[in-house]
Amino acid sequence: MHVPDGFLDAPTSVATGAVAAAGVAVALRKAQDELDERTAPLAGLTAAFVFAVQMLNFPVGVGTSGHLMGGALAAVLVGPWTAVLCLSVVLLVQALLFADGGLTALGTNITLIGMTTVVVGWIVTRAVLAVLPRRPACVVPASALGALVSVPVAALVFVLLFAVGGQADLSLGALTATMAGWHVLIGIGEAVITALTVSAVVSVRPDLVHAARPLRAPLRLRRADGSLVDAEPVAASRQARTGRRDTRSLLLGGGVVALLLAGVVSFFASGDPDGLEYVAEDEGFLDTARDHAFGDFALADYGEVGGIPVGLAGILGVLVVVAVGVLLFRAVRGRSSARQHEDAAR
Amino acid sequence: MTTPSLQVSGLAFAYADGHQALFGVDLTVGRGERVALLGPNGAGKTTLVLHLNGILTGGAGSVHVAGLEVRAGDRERLREIRRRVGIVFQDPDDQLFMPTVRDDVAFGPANLGLHGATLDARVEAALAAVGMTEVADRPPHHLSFGQRRRVGVATVLAMEPEVLVLDEPTSNLDPASRRELYDVLDALAVTQLVVTHDLPFALQLCERSVVLSGGMVVADGATADVLADEDLLRAHRLELPYGFDPRSVWR
Amino acid sequence: MSGGLTHRLHRPGDSPVHRLPAHVKVLALLAFVLVVVATPADAFAAFAGYAVLLATAAAMAGVPGTVIARRMVVEVPFVVFALLLPVLAGGPRVDVLGLSLSESGLLAGWNILAKGTLGVVASILLAATTDARSLLVGLARLRVPARLVEIASFMVRYADVVGDDLRRMRIARESRGFAPRHLGHARVVAQGAGALFIRSYERGERVHLAMLSRGYAGSMPLVDATPAARADWLRGTALPAAAVVIAVATWALS
Numbered sequence A: 001m002h003v004p005d006g007f008l009d010a011p012t013s014v015a016t017g018a019v020a021a022a023g024v025a026v027a028l029r030k031a032q033d034e035l036d037e038r039t040a041p042l043a044g045l046t047a048a049f050v051f052a053v054q055m056l057n058f059p060v061g062v063g064t065s066g067h068l069m070g071g072a073l074a075a076v077l078v079g080p081w082t083a084v085l086c087l088s089v090v091l092l093v094q095a096l097l098f099a100d101g102g103l104t105a106l107g108t109n110i111t112l113i114g115m116t117t118v119v120v121g122w123i124v125t126r127a128v129l130a131v132l133p134r135r136p137a138c139v140v141p142a143s144a145l146g147a148l149v150s151v152p153v154a155a156l157v158f159v160l161l162f163a164v165g166g167q168a169d170l171s172l173g174a175l176t177a178t179m180a181g182w183h184v185l186i187g188i189g190e191a192v193i194t195a196l197t198v199s200a201v202v203s204v205r206p207d208l209v210h211a212a213r214p215l216r217a218p219l220r221l222r223r224a225d226g227s228l229v230d231a232e233p234v235a236a237s238r239q240a241r242t243g244r245r246d247t248r249s250l251l252l253g254g255g256v257v258a259l260l261l262a263g264v265v266s267f268f269a270s271g272d273p274d275g276l277e278y279v280a281e282d283e284g285f286l287d288t289a290r291d292h293a294f295g296d297f298a299l300a301d302y303g304e305v306g307g308i309p310v311g312l313a314g315i316l317g318v319l320v321v322v323a324v325g326v327l328l329f330r331a332v333r334g335r336s337s338a339r340q341h342e343d344a345a346r
Numbered sequence B: 001m002t003t004p005s006l007q008v009s010g011l012a013f014a015y016a017d018g019h020q021a022l023f024g025v026d027l028t029v030g031r032g033e034r035v036a037l038l039g040p041n042g043a044g045k046t047t048l049v050l051h052l053n054g055i056l057t058g059g060a061g062s063v064h065v066a067g068l069e070v071r072a073g074d075r076e077r078l079r080e081i082r083r084r085v086g087i088v089f090q091d092p093d094d095q096l097f098m099p100t101v102r103d104d105v106a107f108g109p110a111n112l113g114l115h116g117a118t119l120d121a122r123v124e125a126a127l128a129a130v131g132m133t134e135v136a137d138r139p140p141h142h143l144s145f146g147q148r149r150r151v152g153v154a155t156v157l158a159m160e161p162e163v164l165v166l167d168e169p170t171s172n173l174d175p176a177s178r179r180e181l182y183d184v185l186d187a188l189a190v191t192q193l194v195v196t197h198d199l200p201f202a203l204q205l206c207e208r209s210v211v212l213s214g215g216m217v218v219a220d221g222a223t224a225d226v227l228a229d230e231d232l233l234r235a236h237r238l239e240l241p242y243g244f245d246p247r248s249v250w251r
Numbered sequence C: 001m002s003g004g005l006t007h008r009l010h011r012p013g014d015s016p017v018h019r020l021p022a023h024v025k026v027l028a029l030l031a032f033v034l035v036v037v038a039t040p041a042d043a044f045a046a047f048a049g050y051a052v053l054l055a056t057a058a059a060m061a062g063v064p065g066t067v068i069a070r071r072m073v074v075e076v077p078f079v080v081f082a083l084l085l086p087v088l089a090g091g092p093r094v095d096v097l098g099l100s101l102s103e104s105g106l107l108a109g110w111n112i113l114a115k116g117t118l119g120v121v122a123s124i125l126l127a128a129t130t131d132a133r134s135l136l137v138g139l140a141r142l143r144v145p146a147r148l149v150e151i152a153s154f155m156v157r158y159a160d161v162v163g164d165d166l167r168r169m170r171i172a173r174e175s176r177g178f179a180p181r182h183l184g185h186a187r188v189v190a191q192g193a194g195a196l197f198i199r200s201y202e203r204g205e206r207v208h209l210a211m212l213s214r215g216y217a218g219s220m221p222l223v224d225a226t227p228a229a230r231a232d233w234l235r236g237t238a239l240p241a242a243a244v245v246i247a248v249a250t251w252a253l254s
């Protein structure tokens, strides 16, 4: 999804360039807090890692494949600010050394891939973590959800940019529906690979997973009678509590915004009478395309499927996403507790 | 008596996870001496090396480099210590992190404040000392493993250190590269501490050997004598190559 | 989408284009592409003119057309999009070969195709004539924040190392009979990716130690970079300047 030159008009390209520059500048400052003076080598190696795993392809259907974007993955592994830097550097190097993604579109690409996927992936991950038990293994389903949501959201931001700076008389509703539907599929691949990768890291070096850091087991004290009690570090405990409240409100706010967005966007998506459906009926073209690409996804065209009102379809989508996350969590928890039993039995 | 290049006394250290790696190490390396530091995997050799220039600190005991004590937190002092102790790490891909060989060799002296012609001269001299002048403008990734090892030595030589410390310099080298590395090191006048479990290499290069095992020095003497002590070697998982007899080597 | 660093585009050479300082080239490329992007889609003659400019530059740099053509695959997804636009877009329609196509869609598709292609070819020329290190120095000279250039420099240095790690893991998997066929196999691949991250991160930590050992105190020493001579700037601006002339000329003549 590297946007080439000329896809968006010059003013939009310049504007996204400014947004990207501002975002990277903030990330540069904040990344110091995440990595201190080790920023350059660690972010550099992480960028090399992201660059390498972006070559991982996965099937999306109809014989096509998506490739990992890695925004949510990087955010979960090294923290959002460092991740923004890593992804931006990857995009910069790809544009300059590999002619991949236009130079005038670099700002757009950084905004979409370097910032949107990272920020959305991170916020969703944190929000999910706030409702799950405080254990490192919970990072796995949380990151899956973060990755899953990050990709279609980036696609929607792309549609937004196209609406502003795209130079085609295209029904935005159709574009939104197509992009969102398609990128939900890509998002599933992204989610699977992200979650499995995070799970592989968490099981070996949980300390390296940035998102899992606050979830580490507290230090314990052994009492005279041999019982263990949690040590309560004075300064940290207050911080932890406020941190917890912050994530709660973040979660609440995020959830409301997500539902609102889903409702509004999907309403907007089918609000245009001569949108995708019109062309599809007229040409008999997209019907087949849609059948292949979206398979049996009931909500794929965000329309009036089975009489479900429009906005509701989007809200349902968010709920489905949450449900998938909970199921994933159950599965992982089952597996890890089974492993604990095995270990105990040994 | 001149101040020794390295003086380690009573050094003990535990990693953050509680694992104790050093249990009171005493080691003195005189100026101009070449000492082999032998020991099995996990003996604490790398841990000791990381104390020599203050990368690891905070345990018990002390380290002096040419009379100057390594103290954590004293940035100026650490800078000076790191100029005096040059460490060549085991994996040249960790050691060589800049886009080209020349940049990499220049990294250390540039951090010391050198620039312009002085810096260039340092770089040239260091590359010449290891015979790698002709690869100066290539990316490290394009060099052979043996070449990368030698460039790694050059990156440290460019800082004109008081002591050269090499962590397992012969690992992964083919026999020819190993011999070339020997030629390079043998020609250097600087004090050397060579960490290795390549016993013939130690015998070839160093008069004296120190055996580190379980975080303690368990033997210290002439390399030929240390390698001739079969019980000592066996007790500390050190093995000579099949058919190699240290007493029969002509020095 | 992006090939490994094994697909490096750089072709060493000693042409006038190769010799231009990297930051001059980057600015020239940026200016050129901006002119291209700002050109109205129906200024067909202007696009032809830009193409001639690029062909001239490629000839001067000695970059063969095949190299350029091969790398242009990165554009493919957007070419597909551009080809669909005439079908999907609204507005008045024209009949082309029995298909009812949208007029504005045709123009929009052409717009994306022409500008995207010119942009890609120009970028390929930059990548083919500039080695990674000069590019990093160029970025530093363009006042890209030092920390960002440092990160890019580590990325460029270690992309091959990490890529090799990845390749070795894949070979190890495949020599034991593993062939990924469906998403279910993602677990194995992702476990490799997890291991790869740990390796990369730990290498980052070791690299940091190696840097500390050579006196690193939080900022990289400045890589020397002699400022570009005025002649270089003049040569560098030739391409965007010619593009501006073409743009103005077609606008004046229309």
Ligand SMILES: Nc1ncnc2c1ncn2[C@@H]1O[C@H](COP(=O)(O)OP(=O)(O)O)[C@@H](O)[C@H]1O
Pocket (backbone or CB within 6 Å): B015, B016, B017, B019, B020, B021, B039, B040, B041, B042, B043, B044, B045, B046, B047, B048
């Ligand atoms: N970063 C670390 N954290 C915890 N333990 C470590 C770390 N590095 C090394 N160790 C442990 O310290 C001991 C000594 O390691 P090291 O000095 O690397 O040995 P050597 O170089 O002699 O093979 C080993 O048991 C090793 O597992």
Ligand SMILES: [Mg+2]
Pocket (backbone or CB within 6 Å): B045, B046, B167
């Ligand atoms: Mg070691």
